């Protein structure tokens with residue numbers, strides 16, 4: 339198996355040389371030619387027009403990892419479009435860790451929607467505005483998933499954490515025994531995405547295009563024939579990484595300044611009390 343170690347490599351040249359190759363790591367799964375792998379595997383683009391969106395999936399299944407992807411979201415008038423980037427297993431009891439980017443009119447802010455499903459149960463939405471224009475440049479969206487916690491980060495700033503609370507016995511399952519694929523797709527969701535569905539997709543702007551580069555996974559892979567982790571993963575930083583004090587402070591900063599929806603404070607939705615993970619820090 340290949341272990342992409344560019345996480346530790348400071349030199350941009352080496353990082354590019356060691357970074358993931360889309361031909362090697364991903365399959366285009368739908369879109370009838372609308373998804374393209376370009377530039378010798380260094381760039382992937384998804385596009386959407388009135389007929390169809392498009393999507394891709396990792397060739398490998400992962401069971402814990404630190405997975406980084408750089409994405410440049412649909413520029414201009416992206417209202418009605420959704421770019422989803424997520425880890426997921428399959429089946430009705432699936433686990434899933436989501437980023438979804440809801441487009442907007444030119445100049446109006448995207449919403450970054452996040453969710454965590456465990457054993458088929460989701461409903462853990464948190465939504466954020468971003469502190470930059472996600473359509474101008476590539477930005478790094480990271481999912482750290484290890485046995486203790488899931489940490490979502492943007493450009494290295496943690497924005498959300500979901501902890502393994504199984505030992506607390508409060509009935510909150512943690513994803514730990516279903517391997518997940520990496521998926522991404524771009525599709526039309528103008529019935530709900532932008533201002534709750536008020537702003538529709540302007541098809542005169544099609545095709546809409548999102549771009550991906552510099553995929554990096556430090557991860558354990560699972561297949562029918564072999565399971566493998568980076569050799570020293572149990573001692574390596576990602577496998578045991580948790581938020582330090584500065585990480586906790588940065589999550590607070592993001593949540594205070596950029597969070598626009600948190601299921602853990604939506605008392606209308608949970609009149610009988612919030613889910614247990616909301617009150618366990």
Ligand SMILES: *[C@@H]1O[C@H](CO)[C@@H](O)[C@H](O)[C@H]1NC(C)=O
Nearest residue numbers: 440441442446447449532533
């Ligand atoms: C789009 O812009 C409007 C107006 O600023 C804002 O209320 C909304 O949250 C933005 N994002 C989406 C996805 O609707």
Ligand SMILES: *[C@@H]1O[C@H](CO)[C@@H](O)[C@H](O)[C@H]1NC(C)=O
Nearest residue numbers: 341346568569570571574575
């Ligand atoms: C394994 O350990 C070595 C030495 O600590 C470190 O340089 C390397 O990055 C580690 N690799 C992984 C995949 O954790």
